[in-house]
Amino acid sequence: MEKLLTLPETSSAPLSIRAKALVFHDPGSLSLLGDVERIARSDATVLVMGETGTGKELIARHIHHVSGRRGPFVAVNCGAFSESLIDAELFGHESGAFTGASQARSGWFEAANGGTLFLDEIGDLPMALQVKLLRVLQERQVVRLGSRKAIPLDVRLVAATNIDLARAVEAQHFRADLYYRLSVASVRLPPLRERPADIVPLARHFVNVYRTRLSLDDVVLSDGAQAALLNYGWPGNIRELENVIHFALIVCRENTIRAEDIKLVPLMGFAQPAQIGLVPGGLGGQPDAPAQRAGGALTGADSLEARPEPLPQHVGHDDAVALLNQALQALMAQSQEDLFDQVESALVHAAFAHAGQNQVRAAKVLGITRNMLRTQLQRHGLLSKREDDSSLPLSAAA
Template identity: 50%
Template structure:
């Protein structure tokens, strides 16, 4: 593996996991676009302002909402609700609660999601799927900061931080009279744009490696899997219509079918319809060096190339170490403008060792004494 640091991996494992729809189970902020998003999240999180997260399904919107809650300092719980999965007949009861006897089947009193999230954060996913009749009541709750259970006469104060998410254009929904404009103004005080995975390529390999390690542990495989150059190219150029969730499935499958220690391109089970589609008319068929450098560190690129050398006939020449040593010292010496002291500092070795290596590889002009001899 390329050994990405997983300190910035955010997962859905733990106490806040909710039964939502297809979603991302892990998120990283490795790509420059993701790092910019993280900085904005860190600026917005401490406030109580409602935040609207836009992004395709499976990009990690719930994980972003969780991270906002963690950084907010709020002591109450983080609760996540999928507005599209709520039964329309019971939606009002689900959100705002009910008293015993409020309707047929309401045997006992029940708190709604707003009351349950008191002091914490309520995440309403797919807010665009909320029926218009409930949008009116939601707007009132946000304005008055109180809820009235079904069958009750007295309002109950609630203190929640609202974070919403959508994968549709709410402005177009407003024009189509499917979403209230006044509610959009209320929930859209701050906005976060979560780009699809195909537009943040720097996150692909760290996420893939995270899921590979996760599923290696689940199937109790002790060996480590490497990713071939051809597999890396496939991962970086695929369209990722299912975003992170699809990436997880492909990593899971690769762990199951890889017999050796190297994940090859044939171990990646892509959606063939999207695999055969052209990524972009201006996009080359293979990734460029700049794209690889965005996803891999220089050490990881060197490691990958060394593995290619070891696996090829070039490594059997018997002169591999001498060749590599010559490349290292020659490049360092050139980068230091032929200054031996700076070369020793760059490589972390003594000047005497540097001079010995330079002489060994004929990188120093002969001294007068050596010429005379």
């Protein structure tokens, strides 16, 4: 048995960071699907955990569909709004509640009334709003900004995160009571590398999607191409697989995707299947050079020099911490007044470089929310305020 989940079709088919399809073919995936559908038939709040690009929104949409709720499915990215706006976006506001509020407006909770509200990147929610969200979940009603009138709600909440919320609770970045309220029913969505039997069926799905858009006849995946796909670690998960197949269809010949058409660019420091006994992936089945990129030579922030030198593989966690303590002791012995800022700056720079200038991965490495990371990036000159604001999407609704 095999099941396919896809996002609703749109005429413009915009580029998106979301996974657009999810196949349940691997035995582990089928078992997960059964658990998800049993959870969906209840009214329990659900917490979906998984790496970026694994299909968390698709799981949330499937939960809504199976639940039989007649209201809308509303998706909101908690990391897409500034702290000053997200309160009004989630809970709504009355006219004159704040500067610029010329008229009353309902929030996303009210928009999802009778249906399901999907809060993606819940770990990015500021602490002050975590308290308000907890109260909404407990009392099943919302109060708009600038109002004292409570509005009753019938909303099922599905939250998602790509960070370890349990660790965030320990670090006091996330409220423990909200964590336990959200995780009544938890779903861990494994990365693509942990469900290898789903890779080729997903690839075939994307072949059919993009060959139609490219006006191509039937296109097949050669045995070599399938081997290349299976022998790769997929750090970008389903989203990366979709991009790889799209490119392969553009360059393939004679309606056949061959190994040399599969453009794989492993992330530095990401363990590939070859490191656990499989054949390396890459162009033509050969390992890719770490510095290779689709656009040619590396420059600027992508250069090898921009990344910190990794410790030798034989250096364990405890030894690395001991070395760090020695370095800190040496710095403190110099009695520098701005030591804290220097150490903080070094940590932020190292994490951002290690993550390839990707904010989501850098935040995950540090165990903090993306909002907190953006603040640090601005403070230490890695991201200007204008650049940060311009990178935010205009709308977080799906």
